[in-house]
Amino acid sequence: MAKLDLTQKLAILSDAARYDASCASSGTTRRDSRDGKGLGSTEGSGICHAYAPDGRCISLLKILMTNFCIYDCAYCINRVSSNVQRARFSVDEVVQLTIEFYRRNYIEGLFLSSGIIQSPDKTMEDMLRIAKRLREVENFRGYIHLKTIPDAAPELIEQAGLYADRLSINVELPTDNSVKAYAPEKNPATIRKAMGDVKARKDVAGERSYTGKRGKRFVPAGQSTQMIVGADASTDATILSHSTRLYGDYKLKRVYYSAFSPIPDATVKLPLIKPPLVREHRLYQADWLLRFYGFGVDEITASRPDGNLDLDVDPKLAWALQNRAGFPVNVNKASKEMLLRVPGFGTRTVGRILSTRRHRSLRYEDLLRMGASLKKAKAFITALDWSPGGLTDSADLRARFAPPPEQLSLF
Amino acid sequence: MYTVPLPRIGTDIAWRDAAKRLISAGVSPDQVLWDFDNEMGELFANATPLPPLVRRIKAPKSFVEMADWVVWHNDPQRFARLYALLWRLRHQNGLMQDRADPELAKLRQMEKGVHRCKHKMKAFVRFRDLRRNNERRSFAAWFEPTHHTVEPTAPFFARRFADMDWMIATPDVTAQFVDGNLSFHPGQPKPDLPEDAAEALWGTYFCNIFNPARLKVSAMTSEMPKKYWKNLPEAQHIHGLIAGAEAKVQQMRDAAPTLPPERAAKIKRQLRDDQADDV
Numbered sequence: 001m002a003k004l005d006l007t008q009k010l011a012i013l014s015d016a017a018r019y020d021a022s023c024a025s026s027g028t029t030r031r032d033s034r035d036g037k038g039l040g041s042t043e044g045s046g047i048c049h050a051y052a053p054d055g056r057c058i059s060l061l062k063i064l065m066t067n068f069c070i071y072d073c074a075y076c077i078n079r080v081s082s083n084v085q086r087a088r089f090s091v092d093e094v095v096q097l098t099i100e101f102y103r104r105n106y107i108e109g110l111f112l113s114s115g116i117i118q119s120p121d122k123t124m125e126d127m128l129r130i131a132k133r134l135r136e137v138e139n140f141r142g143y144i145h146l147k148t149i150p151d152a153a154p155e156l157i158e159q160a161g162l163y164a165d166r167l168s169i170n171v172e173l174p175t176d177n178s179v180k181a182y183a184p185e186k187n188p189a190t191i192r193k194a195m196g197d198v199k200a201r202k203d204v205a206g207e208r209s210y211t212g213k214r215g216k217r218f219v220p221a222g223q224s225t226q227m228i229v230g231a232d233a234s235t236d237a238t239i240l241s242h243s244t245r246l247y248g249d250y251k252l253k254r255v256y257y258s259a260f261s262p263i264p265d266a267t268v269k270l271p272l273i274k275p276p277l278v279r280e281h282r283l284y285q286a287d288w289l290l291r292f293y294g295f296g297v298d299e300i301t302a303s304r305p306d307g308n309l310d311l312d313v314d315p316k317l318a319w320a321l322q323n324r325a326g327f328p329v330n331v332n333k334a335s336k337e338m339l340l341r342v343p344g345f346g347t348r349t350v351g352r353i354l355s356t357r358r359h360r361s362l363r364y365e366d367l368l369r370m371g372a373s374l375k376k377a378k379a380f381i382t383a384l385d386w387s388p389g390g391l392t393d394s395a396d397l398r399a400r401f402a403p404p405p406e407q408l409s410l411f
Numbered sequence: 412m413y414t415v416p417l418p419r420i421g422t423d424i425a426w427r428d429a430a431k432r433l434i435s436a437g438v439s440p441d442q443v444l445w446d447f448d449n450e451m452g453e454l455f456a457n458a459t460p461l462p463p464l465v466r467r468i469k470a471p472k473s474f475v476e477m478a479d480w481v482v483w484h485n486d487p488q489r490f491a492r493l494y495a496l497l498w499r500l501r502h503q504n505g506l507m508q509d510r511a512d513p514e515l516a517k518l519r520q521m522e523k524g525v526h527r528c529k530h531k532m533k534a535f536v537r538f539r540d541l542r543r544n545n546e547r548r549s550f551a552a553w554f555e556p557t558h559h560t561v562e563p564t565a566p567f568f569a570r571r572f573a574d575m576d577w578m579i580a581t582p583d584v585t586a587q588f589v590d591g592n593l594s595f596h597p598g599q600p601k602p603d604l605p606e607d608a609a610e611a612l613w614g615t616y617f618c619n620i621f622n623p624a625r626l627k628v629s630a631m632t633s634e635m636p637k638k639y640w641k642n643l644p645e646a647q648h649i650h651g652l653i654a655g656a657e658a659k660v661q662q663m664r665d666a667a668p669t670l671p672p673e674r675a676a677k678i679k680r681q682l683r684d685d686q687a688d689d690v
Contacts, residue, residue, distance in 0.1 A: 007615050014619040032570035036591055041571040048634065049534050050645055052621035053652050055630025062620060070678045080678050081671035100609050101616075103550060103575065104538045105568075119685075139574075185682060261624045262663045272664050275624050352510035359505050366511030 004087050010097070012087040016067040016078050017113055019263070020170075021226055021256040023048075025059045025108035025143040028165040028221035038139030040102060040109070042165070046143075047108055060111040060145060061101055065089055065127055069115030073172070073183035074270040075231045077263040078115045084265055088117075094130045095138060102142055109143030109165075110134070116149060124152035124160070131163035143221075150186070150194045157194060158201060166221040166253070169194050174227055174234035174242050182231065182270065195250040198223050202251075222253035229283060230276040231260040235307035240286055240297045247291065257283040282309040289316055292347055293340045312402035317343040320380055321398050327380040328392050332361050344376030376401070412442055413459050417490065419448040420562065420584060420595045423482045427475075429461055430494055434470075436462035440498050445490035470500060473507045480522040483559040492518055528558040533567055535639050536579055539607040547590070551578040553601050553642060561586050562595055569593045610644040617645035623656035624663075 004012070025046030032041040048057035066088035067078040077084055089097075098110045112130060116123050127146060134140040146164040148157055161167055169191055173179050176188040198219065205218035225246060227239060243255040259275035266272050286309060289295040293316070301307055303318045310318040320327060320343045329338050331353055339350045352370040356362060364386040368374060379391045379400075391397065415429045426445075433443060444451070478493050486492075496514055500506055509515060538550035550572075554561075561579060565586040568577065572588070579586045583598045631649075640646035 010615050011619045014616050018620045018622050033573040036573050039574050047534050051631040051635040053631050054622045054625040055627035070682050081675045083669050105536050106613050264663050268668045355508045356510045359509050369516040370510045
């Protein structure tokens with residue numbers, strides 16, 4: 001086999017990385033290089049430097065160190081039984097790519113993942129060499145996200161946390177049984193233990209010692225995970241309950257949902273489907289409602305008997321349509337909790353309503369200027385000059401929002 | 412009648428200084444003309460000197476912060492609108508909290524526009540290596556901002572790229588960072604920048620991180636509007652990626668399942684033995 005050049009390796013190893021949904025570069029400590037001795041900065045909110053035609057943000061150089069892998073996960077392009085072309089970056093190549101891309105303002109940093117080679121420890125050690133070189137030799141102060149290898153030794157994960165802004169370990173599939181079926185070499189309990197270790201270590205780092213000194217920074221942007229949606233038969237209720245546990249038990253910053261997407265050289269075990277993008281979108285909306293809008297999983301998933309979210313309307317609207325007895329709410333009097341439940345009101349709109357109504361009573365026009373989506377909200381609210389009348393309880397209210405029936409296309 | 416000249420570089424400080432003097436002298440908004448970068452020409456050149464700062468008028472912090480953004484907007488009415496709101500603020504307590512006031516809403520919208528432009532500038536400036544053999548490396552970029560955002564955004568680049576020299580040239584204002592010093596200069600036509608081989612690698616990355624099975628063009632263009640494409644080296648690939656997406660996915664679907672490569676069986680056997688050992 002001819003030796004691959006850098007362009008070919010980059011093509012293979014970014015192709016192999018594109019099924020990871022996360023590209024976030026936010027939420028870490030503020031750093032800069034004003035001292036002239038290093039390169040890079042992070043300032044709280046991340047930056048999307050480009051968007052691919054799949055609509056996804058490109059913030060980090062997201063690559064695999066190698067796509068050689070000894071595991072055989074059915075959903076994965078890099079599984080050992082696949083015939084995709086294999087490649088491996090050297091430490092130097094990853095470091096140079098990251099630095100040169102960063103200097104040209106293409107990226108916020110590096111998201112490094114890898115197939116498992118030889119052993120989990122060996123793989124993690126090689127990844128650490130890259131992170132260490134970036135931080136200690138290149139004085140790189142941009143963002144680093146490392147995909148942790150769950151079976152790697154805890155001290156390696158510990159080290160990773162000192163170099164990286166974020167660590168992630170993918171739980172891969174929503175239930176333990178699915179992981180067993182489709183990722184036979186992975187162990188859900190090991191994955192949870194690794195997440196638990198990272199959380200425990202991060203908790204310690206946040207505490208001050210008796211001298212008042214803070215410990216070394218440990219994954220300041222926290223940890224995240226990803227679940228593949230649509231590869232197995234799990235319902236949205238199962239998926240969201242799992243996320244709720246993950247957010248609670250391991251204080252995850254984000255759970256990413258990745259619609260199962262066709263891969264080259266797929267296995268017969270897992271036939272290719274059209275990626276369920278709408279479902280993925282609804283799960284993200286529901287995830288937001290759980291974290292920022294005070295909803296419970298049961299409330300969100302109660303609207304349909306099969307435990308899945310309504311694909312035609314967003315989960316908040318679906319909930320409101322089922323719970324019309326609580327509407328309309330008076331925007332001039334309702335509590336914050338209730339305002340957050342109005343379809344078409346985001347957290348910002350609610351904040352603006354609360355601050356403005358201290359000064360005067362709100363009209364329909366005012367709400368428009370505050371950024372509310374009144375197309376959705378108007379059936380569920382009253383304002384000084386607005387009452388929905390019979391609209392709230394009208395039989396065809398759902399039909400106003402749901403898309404018209406569409407002719408199905410063959411896949 | 413006062414005509415206030417405002418320079419293109421340092422607009423924020425000049426506007427704030429003038430506004431302070433005018434408001435302290437009780438000059439009403441209809442008595443003020445704001446002249447940005449001499450755009451009104453000679454006709455108004457003989458400006459009445461601004462009144463001295465007699466007493467300090469307090470303005471809410473939220474107004475000052477908003478004004479610091481809005482002055483960079485490209486709407487010729489921005490200075491007059493800001494001053495009119497400042498005038499109303501003298502007697503209207505709590506106006507800044509009124510998110511439904513039409514004048515304030517308009518200014519907030521302009522502020523948002525400047526924020527967005529700044530954000531896009533941070534994202535879409537693309538440097539090219541000038542390959543100078545100095546101790547510090549040198550890079551340069553050409554960018555076309557929607558608003559006058561070079562000045563408020565340049566410090567971000569200075570914090571980030573402090574160990575190299577760089578220039579961001581725009582038709583509006585050009586920012587230069589040399590040996591750790593940031594300076595601003597008048598805008599200029601697009602300079603001839605040397606080719607940079609890293610752009611081809613970046614293009615390779617852009618093409619391969621794209622998932623053809625998830626084509627969603629509108630989601631891309633809403634965040635990366637076409638007006639920016641001409642200065643983004645990766646954008647030349649977009650049309651090809653969109654056009655070829657369906658065929659690529661079809662190919663994946665049509666491909667008959669293959670036999671695992673020979674090494675797979677050996678690796679799996681080894682792995683099973685290892686895992687058995689562990690237990």
